[in-house]
Structures are given as structure tokens and as C-alpha cells.
Amino acid sequence: MALLAVDLCQLVIPRIIKWAVDGLRNHTIDGSQLRNYAALIMLLALAVAVLRFLWRYLILGFSRLLEQDIRDALFHHLLSLDSAFYQRRGPGQLIALATNDLTSVQMACGMGLIAAIDALLMSFAAISCMAYIDPRLTLLAVLPFPLLAVTTRFLASRLHRHFKRVQEQFSLITEEARGAINNIRLLKIYTREAAQCAQFDIIGRSYIKHSLKVAKIQGILFPASGFIANISLLIIVFFGGRMVISGAISIGGFVAFISYLFMLTWPMMALGWVSNLFQRGLTSLARIQEVMDERPVLRPVIAAGRKIGQPDIISFHHLTFTYPGQNRPRLKDITLDIRPGLLGIVGRTGSGKSTLCALLARLYPVERGQFFINKLDVNDIDLNSCRRLLSFVPQSAVLFSTTIAGNIAFGAPETTREDIEAAAEAAAIHDEIMAFPHGYETEIGERGVRLSGGQQQRIALARALLLRAPILLIDDALAAVDAEAEDRIMAHILAYAEENMVIMVTNRLSPLRRARQIAVLDNGRLTALGRHRELIAASEIYREIYAHQESGNNNTNNTENTGLQNSTAHTSNLTRQSYAA
Numbered sequence: 375m376a377l378l379a380v381d382l383c384q385l386v387i388p389r390i391i392k393w394a395v396d397g398l399r400n401h402t403i404d405g406s407q408l409r410n411y412a413a414l415i416m417l418l419a420l421a422v423a424v425l426r427f428l429w430r431y432l433i434l435g436f437s438r439l440l441e442q443d444i445r446d447a448l449f450h451h452l453l454s455l456d457s458a459f460y461q462r463r464g465p466g467q468l469i470a471l472a473t474n475d476l477t478s479v480q481m482a483c484g485m486g487l488i489a490a491i492d493a494l495l496m497s498f499a500a501i502s503c504m505a506y507i508d509p510r511l512t513l514l515a516v517l518p519f520p521l522l523a524v525t526t527r528f529l530a531s532r533l534h535r536h537f538k539r540v541q542e543q544f545s546l547i548t549e550e551a552r553g554a555i556n557n558i559r560l561l562k563i564y565t566r567e568a569a570q571c572a573q574f575d576i577i578g579r580s581y582i583k584h585s586l587k588v589a590k591i592q593g594i595l596f597p598a599s600g601f602i603a604n605i606s607l608l609i610i611v612f613f614g615g616r617m618v619i620s621g622a623i624s625i626g627g628f629v630a631f632i633s634y635l636f637m638l639t640w641p642m643m644a645l646g647w648v649s650n651l652f653q654r655g656l657t658s659l660a661r662i663q664e665v666m667d668e669r670p671v672l673r674p675v676i677a678a679g680r681k682i683g684q685p686d687i688i689s690f691h692h693l694t695f696t697y698p699g700q701n702r703p704r705l706k707d708i709t710l711d712i713r714p715g716l717l718g719i720v721g722r723t724g725s726g727k728s729t730l731c732a733l734l735a736r737l738y739p740v741e742r743g744q745f746f747i748n749k750l751d752v753n754d755i756d757l758n759s760c761r762r763l764l765s766f767v768p769q770s771a772v773l774f775s776t777t778i779a780g781n782i783a784f785g786a787p788e789t790t791r792e793d794i795e796a797a798a799e800a801a802a803i804h805d806e807i808m809a810f811p812h813g814y815e816t817e818i819g820e821r822g823v824r825l826s827g828g829q830q831q832r833i834a835l836a837r838a839l840l841l842r843a844p845i846l847l848i849d850d851a852l853a854a855v856d857a858e859a860e861d862r863i864m865a866h867i868l869a870y871a872e873e874n875m876v877i878m879v880t881n882r883l884s885p886l887r888r889a890r891q892i893a894v895l896d897n898g899r900l901t902a903l904g905r906h907r908e909l910i911a912a913s914e915i916y917r918e919i920y921a922h923q924e925s926g927n928n929n930t931n932n933t934e935n936t937g938l939q940n941s942t943a944h945t946s947n948l949t950r951q952s953y954a955a
């Protein structure tokens with residue numbers, strides 16, 4: 375409604391001008407009447423402005439609300455998807471979906487809709503008014519306009535293509551700078567500064583190249599459309615002028631006609647621009663929909679999903695596992711029973727230890743009949759109740775940029791300070807935390823204190839210990855912890871293992887001396903199972919790891935590794951993982 379009113383007011387203005395001009399020419403109006411006309415125009419212009427504001431506000435507001443709804447739905451959905459999905463879709467892609475694609479949907483529903491309605495109504499109304507003055511002249515005048523719409527559309531789509539490149543290049547620049555600054559020490563040690571600068575310069579140049587293209591198209595757009603509009607003007611002046619001379623139309627009509635023509639220029643450009651906007655919006659919507667149609671492979675709650683209590687036995691029965699989308703199995707024919715007590719898992723890098731941990735944490739789907747908890751197939755157990763049985767310390771410590779207490783209490787935010795301190799004590803980190811300026815309230819990460827690799831690992835351990843889950847799973851997460859702290863931690867873990875299951879992946883054998891069982895993995899297969907002494911006698915791989923470690927001990931290679939590891943751990947876990955793999 376507001377929209378109609380706006381266009382109506384807008385269209386009346388040239389009519390008034392017509393009256394005024396015709397009146398002036400025929401000397402039928404005086405100064406006060408002219409003032410009245412002026413006042414009327416002023417009033418109408420004001421009404422146009424207010425109404426235009428109103429309906430724009432309504433549509434833009436609506437498009438923002440819509441954007442918010444889609445964003446929330448997308449985020450909610452993303453969190454429900456599992457590792458199999460994230461294995462296929464990188465973070466960059468998903469971020470683009472939540473930013474660029476969402477923006478183009480919002481643009482189509484907001485500015486696109488506004489411009490489309492505005493342009494259609496305006497051009498329809500303007501053309502009708504022109505036709506009212508003189509139909510033939512109208513036909514001649516609008517002849518070049520389809521050309522204008524097509525040109526704008528063409529330029530707009532090119533503009534968008536280059537603009538997208540510019541954005542991509544810009545994120546490359548940011549990424550490059552971030553990488554260099556984060557890894558400044560590595561850069562200096564390998565004396566790569568000059569090479570890095572050169573690399574940065576190349577990316578910067580390509581950014582400028584694309585920006586210049588954008589500038590060029592932006593530069594062409596308005597002159598080109600202005601030129602086409604002027605062709606129309608030419609037609610009108612030529613033919614319309616002759617009609618005025620011959621008296622077919624009045625001078626006022628002629629002037630009004632030209633005003634209508636100028637009103638048409640923008641809608642015609644808008645049509646080209648809008649069709650491009652809509653097309654982009656639709657493609658983006660399709661991309662978002664594609665992700666929304668994804669279903670988690672692991673169903674969080676199976677209808678008949680059983681809840682599970684204290685686990686007494688976990689069994690793998692000829693377990694074979696292939697990562698989604700790959701064809702080579704990474705675990706082969708593993709048969710193993712796990713009972714309360716400490717189970718060690720050792721093996722060379724790449725032998726499948728972390729993969730086994732991921733399966734225990736139910737991060738990937740497993741076939742039926744291969745993995746049981748308390749004799750129940752895991753596929754029949756409610757996923758969340760299954761995960762709550764377990765606290766998992768992954769191979770690389772992931773810490774958030776918040777306080778130390780916040781990091782430890784991540785899995786149980788309601789917990790008391792005593793419990794947090796007890797967990798830190800058990801992870802042999804309490805004294806070091808107390809030595810920080812703000813104790814447990816010390817901020818860590820980008821804007822807080824930097825922690826050594828060993829400190830990070832022990833905080834991650836404390837986070838898991840706090841949960842007191844019946845299954846504690848530690849994936850080689852103490853590699854940077856020094857021997858003395860490790861002894862203290864092991865004392866706690868052994869006590870804990872008397873009533874619970876503790877599964878510990880490590881390549882340091884000393885903590886496993888008192889393990890109930892040690893499993894040796896090699897190339898995805900379980901090659902030996904037994905206690906330390908038995909394995910020394912029976913397993914060649916175990917002996918090899920043992921020998922390697924003994925020599926390492928003598929070189930004191932085993933102590934805490936601060937330095938570089940420390941600087942990378944917060945920011946790029948990806949890098950660390952790819953190193954580990």
C-alpha cells in the first residue's frame with residue numbers, strides 16, 4: 375500500500391509541472407499560484423520520502439529477520455551433523471555458506487524485492503502516463519530500454535563475478551598474514567622472511583588486478599546506461615519536439631514526458647540488476663538447502679535407543695573400519711574385550727590408534743555386529759548416552775580463549791571450584807595454575823598467557839578427569855608432559871582404573887608397566903595383546919618401541935618440548951594433526 379502511494383505521488387509531480395508550464399506559457403497563472411504549485415510539489419516530495427522510508431524499512435527488516443532464521447537453522451543443523459560430513463566439507467566451505475550465500479539470499483529478499491517491486495510499478499505507471507500524453511511517442515521512447523536492461527544485467531553479472539574473486543583474494547591475503555604472524559618463530563628460524571614477503575606481494579598484486587577489473591566495470595556501468603537513456607532523450611526531442619511544433623502535444627506535456635523518461639531510466643537498470651540478484655539468491659539458497667538436506671549418519675536418538683548404565687565390558691568383534699569416502703580400511707579384523715582396569719594401546723604412527731579412539735568416542739559409524747557395550751550393539755544404544763559414558767582426551771590439546779577454570783569446566787559448567795581444583799591436582803597442574811597472576815581466573819589463548827605444550831596437555835587432561843566418566847580415553851595426550859609430572863598423573867590414573875575403564879594410547883611404555891593389558895597395533899591390525907613382560911618376549915614391534923624409548927631416555931629427549939609447539943598449539947590444531955598423521 376505504501377508502495378502504491380509512493381508511486382502515485384511520484385507520478386503526480388510531473389503532472390503538476392505540466393500544469394505549471396502550460397499555465398506559464400498561456401499566461402494563465404500568476405506568482406501566488408506558482409507558489410501553490412511549488413508547495414504542492416514540496417508536500418508530495420515529502421510524502422514520497424516518508425512513505426518510501428516506511429516500506430523499505432519493512433521489507434529490509436523482514437529480510438534481516440529471515441536471514442537470522444536461516445542462519446540459526448543452519449547452525450543448529452550443522453551441529454547435528456557428524457564427522458563423516460565434516461570429512462567431506464571443509465570449514466572454509468561452510469563459513470562461505472553461512473556468510474556469502476546467506477548474504478545473497480538476504481539481498482535477494484531485501485533489496486532485490488524492493489527494487490523489483492519498485493521498478494515494475496514505476497515503469498508500468500510511468501509508461502502508462504507517457505502513453506496518456508501520447509502513445510506513439512511513448513513507443514518510440516521506450517524502444518532503447520530493453521537494451522538498457524540487458525546491458526545492466528550483463529555488466530552486473532560480470533561485476534559480481536569479479537567482485538567474488540576480489541573477496542576470495544582478500545581472504546587469501548588475510549590468511550597469509552595470519553599464518554605468517556602466527557608462525558613468526560618458524561619463519562625466522564628457517565630465515566623465510568624475504569620469501570614470505572615475496573609471496574605476500576604476489577597475492578597482493580592479484581588482489582589489485584581483480585579490484586581494477588571491478589573498478590573498470592563499475593566505471594562502464596553508469597556511462598553506458600546514461601548513454602542509452604540519452605538515445606531515448608534524443609528520440610523524444612526529435613519527434614516530440616516536432617509534435618509540439620505541430621501542436622499535437624503541449625509544451626507542458628513535452629516537459630512532463632521528459633520527466634517520465636528520467637523516471638524510467640532507473641527502473642530499467644534495476645530490472646537488469648535485480649534479475650542478477652535473484653539468480654544469485656536462488657543458487658545460494660540451493661547450496662544452503664543441499665547442506666540442510668544432509669542427515670547425520672549417526673542418529674542421535676534412535677527411537678528404540680537404549681540408555682546404558684555402568685559399562686562392564688566393551689567388545690570389538692572382527693571390527694573393520696574404513697573412513698567415510700575412502701576405500702582402504704584403517705582398522706582390520708580387530709577382536710578385543712575391554713574390562714575395567716588400565717588398557718594400554720601402542721603402535722607406530724599411522725597404525726590406527728587414534729582411529730580406534732574415534733570409534734570408541736562414537737565419532738564415526740560402525741557396522742552392526744562389530745562393536746558392543748555390555749553385549750549391546752552400539753548401533754542400538756542412544757548416541758548421547760553412549761558418549762556420556764566416556765571422557766576423551768584427544769591427541770592434540772584444544773583450549774579455548776577463556777579462563778583456565780572455564781577450560782577445565784567445559785564439560786560440566788555447573789561444577790564447583792573444589793572439583794575443578796581436584797581435577798587439576800590429579801592432572802598435576804594445580805601448583806602451576808596457582809603460580810599464574812590470576813590463578814584459575816587467568817585468561818589463556820590469544821590475549822592471555824601462553825602455555826607450554828605440557829601445560830596445555832595437562833589442562834586438557836584435567837577437563838576430562840573432571841567428568842569422572844566410567845570410561846577414560848587418553849589418546850597419546852601426555853607426550854609433552856615431563857616424566858616427573860607423568861608419574862604423579864599415572865598414580866591417579868591407576869587408582870581411577872581400579873573401578874573404571876581407562877584406555878591409554880601412548881608410545882611411552884613406562885606408564886604401562888602396571889597396565890592390565892597392552893594392545894599392540896600394526897597397520898590397522900591387532901598384532902599382540904598382553905602385559906609388559908609378555909610383550910617384551912612376544913612382540914617384535916613392542917620390543918622395537920621399547921628399545922627406541924630407552925635410547926630416547928638416555929638422550930633426555932623425553933622432556934617437555936616447549937618452544938614452537940607452544941606457539942602453534944592454540945591456533946592451528948590442523949597443522950599439528952597433519953603432522954601427527
Ligand SMILES: Nc1ncnc2c1ncn2[C@@H]1O[C@H](COP(=O)(O)OP(=O)(O)O)[C@@H](O)[C@H]1O
Pocket residue numbers: 461697700704721722723724725726727728729730954955
Ligand atoms: N579423518 C581421517 N580420514 C581419513 N584417513 C584418516 C583419518 N585419520 C587418520 N587417517 C588415516 O588412518 C591411518 C591411521 O591413522 P591414526 O589412527 O591417526 O594413526 P595413529 O594414531 O596410530 O598414529 C593413517 O594412515 C591416517 O592417514
Ligand SMILES: [Mg+2]
Pocket residue numbers: 727728729769850954
Ligand atoms: Mg594418533
